[in-house]
Amino acid sequence: MSPAIFLPLFLLPLAAHAERDCDLEVAEAKVAMYHRQYINDLQDLLKPGLSPRSRALLIRAFQQPRETSIDRISDAVKDFGNEALLSCLQSKEKKSR
Numbered sequence: 001m002s003p004a005i006f007l008p009l010f011l012l013p014l015a016a017h018a019e020r021d022c023d024l025e026v027a028e029a030k031v032a033m034y035h036r037q038y039i040n041d042l043q044d045l046l047k048p049g050l051s052p053r054s055r056a057l058l059i060r061a062f063q064q065p066r067e068t069s070i071d072r073i074s075d076a077v078k079d080f081g082n083e084a085l086l087s088c089l090q091s092k093e094k095k096s097r
Contacts, residue, residue, distance in 0.1 A: 022088035029057050029084030030077050036061040037073045057084070 035045055035058065042062045046055060061080060067073045 021092065022085050025053065025057075025088045026081045026085045028054055029061070030081040032057040032061040033064070033077045033080035036064060037066055037076060040066075 032054070039045065042058065045058055050058075064076065064080070067076050
């Protein structure tokens with residue numbers, strides 16, 4: 001096995017563990033974007049007791065445009081979840097250095 005292939009396979013369990021740690025944040029991001037697409041009133045969602053992370057995700061989601069087609073809504077939800085995952089993984093990478 002070449003070193004170029006061995007190294008990524010060796011790091012795969014570490015990446016998978018970090019990704020699992022980010023699952024809650026990704027799920028919250030997808031819910032925030034879903035609310036953005038289907039519920040038009042941010043004020044109704046920003047209730048007392050909302051966690052700072054949930055509040056920040058909702059605000060970021062509501063900064064994005066609303067989509068009109070089901071396919072574009074689905075893509076917006078997936079993309080926002082992927083952005084949250086990427087942000088979470090980068091944050092964990094910086095902390096581990």
